[in-house]
Amino acid sequence: MFKRILSLVKKEFLTIWRDPKSRMLIVLPPLMQLFIFAHAMTMEIKNIDLSVLDRSNTYESRELISRFQNSKWFRKIIYVQNEKQLRKNIETQKTSMALEINSDFATNLKRGKTTDVQVITDGRQTNTAAIAGSYASEIIAQYSDEFKKDKGSNIQTDIRSWYNPNLEYLFYTLASLLVLLAMVVTLLLTSLSIAREREMGTYEQLVVSPCTPFEILAGKTIAPMAVAIGLSGFMLVVAVTFFKMPFRGSLFLYFISTIAALLSITGVGLFISALSKTQQQAILGAFTFQTPASLLSGFISPIDDMPVFFQYLTYLDPLRFYMVIGKGIIFKDMGVYDVLANIIPLVLIAICTLTGALWLFRKQLD
Numbered sequence: 001m002f003k004r005i006l007s008l009v010k011k012e013f014l015t016i017w018r019d020p021k022s023r024m025l026i027v028l029p030p031l032m033q034l035f036i037f038a039h040a041m042t043m044e045i046k047n048i049d050l051s052v053l054d055r056s057n058t059y060e061s062r063e064l065i066s067r068f069q070n071s072k073w074f075r076k077i078i079y080v081q082n083e084k085q086l087r088k089n090i091e092t093q094k095t096s097m098a099l100e101i102n103s104d105f106a107t108n109l110k111r112g113k114t115t116d117v118q119v120i121t122d123g124r125q126t127n128t129a130a131i132a133g134s135y136a137s138e139i140i141a142q143y144s145d146e147f148k149k150d151k152g153s154n155i156q157t158d159i160r161s162w163y164n165p166n167l168e169y170l171f172y173t174l175a176s177l178l179v180l181l182a183m184v185v186t187l188l189l190t191s192l193s194i195a196r197e198r199e200m201g202t203y204e205q206l207v208v209s210p211c212t213p214f215e216i217l218a219g220k221t222i223a224p225m226a227v228a229i230g231l232s233g234f235m236l237v238v239a240v241t242f243f244k245m246p247f248r249g250s251l252f253l254y255f256i257s258t259i260a261a262l263l264s265i266t267g268v269g270l271f272i273s274a275l276s277k278t279q280q281q282a283i284l285g286a287f288t289f290q291t292p293a294s295l296l297s298g299f300i301s302p303i304d305d306m307p308v309f310f311q312y313l314t315y316l317d318p319l320r321f322y323m324v325i326g327k328g329i330i331f332k333d334m335g336v337y338d339v340l341a342n343i344i345p346l347v348l349i350a351i352c353t354l355t356g357a358l359w360l361f362r363k364q365l366d
Contacts (some may be wrong), residue, residue: 005077123161249329267353
């Protein structure tokens with residue numbers, strides 16, 4: 001019995017090693033995911049861009065701002081002239097935090113009174129908002145202690161989180177999961193489509209049918225897209241009705257964005273399916289794409305905290321743009337212009353991935 005088992009084990013090792021695709025699937029995905037996890041997945045918040053509205057414009061207010069400039073947590077200070085510019089910077093995610101200093105800031109400090117400083121965070125990123133708010137409070141508290149010793153004055157920090165005032169982590173998670181689960185369903189269904197035909201022995205029948213390669217891939221695209229869009233709508237209804245998640249934006253824009261995002265992911269799934277000979281290989285290929293795409297989307301760690309190389313790499317990830325659109329429409333009624341700015345990259349990615357899948361499918365037929 002031991003010899004028979006040993007023979008089977010030897011056979012399985014030889015089968016795996018002799019297949020070039022199996023060798024790549026064993027070695028490449030773990031190394032790639034280890035590399036990306038180590039660099040892209042971090043819970044430390046750094047490189048925070050800060051908008052500053054300084055109505056006081058005094059030595060004391062500039063000294064407080066310099067504490068943020070010299071902090072290891074903050075990267076760029078953007079001065080604004082009014083609340084409209086401040087709001088726009090946070091809405092467009094140009095900055096993730098804002099500091100608002102009142103005109104009587106220096107006067108109250110010199111007179112030994114309590115003065116207020118308002119810190120505004122972007123509540124769409126719950127974890128980032130909470131941590132960044134604590135960083136700001138610490139900096140302001142240290143600066144306040146210096147005046148408290150000399151003049152008895154105090155700086156009171158008022159932290160407000162826009163778009164998710166109570167920092168409900170459940171809402172942030174739900175909005176992100178709507179994006180991630182739509183990607184998972186679409187990727188899984190499309191990556192299995194052609195591989196399933198090969199494994200069931202119906203691939204040759206499909207090839208000799210009157211359908212052109214474009215028509216075959218179109219048929220393989222429409223069904224998974226319809227299922228994924230229907231599931232996205234159902235999950236949105238559940239999130240809004242059962243979990244009471246607020247939905248402030250346009251439902252039409254949300255589904256237009258979903259179609260564009262799922263088209264780009266469909267191209268990836270069809271490309272994987274065209275490369276795979278079995279459904280197991282297709283599943284592994286889908287997993288190989290899915291994990292890095294989720295990490296690089298900004299779901300777990302802010303993109304600004306990633307190394308520069310990975311920040312550029314995120315522009316190839318459709319989830320990056322879909323995540324911005326999804327949370328933007330759900331939480332703050334993102335405008336048409338901002339939605340289009342993120343849909344255009346999704347359309348370009350969709351064109352590239354679907355064209356690549358069609359090219360590979362035609363090449364295999366030849």
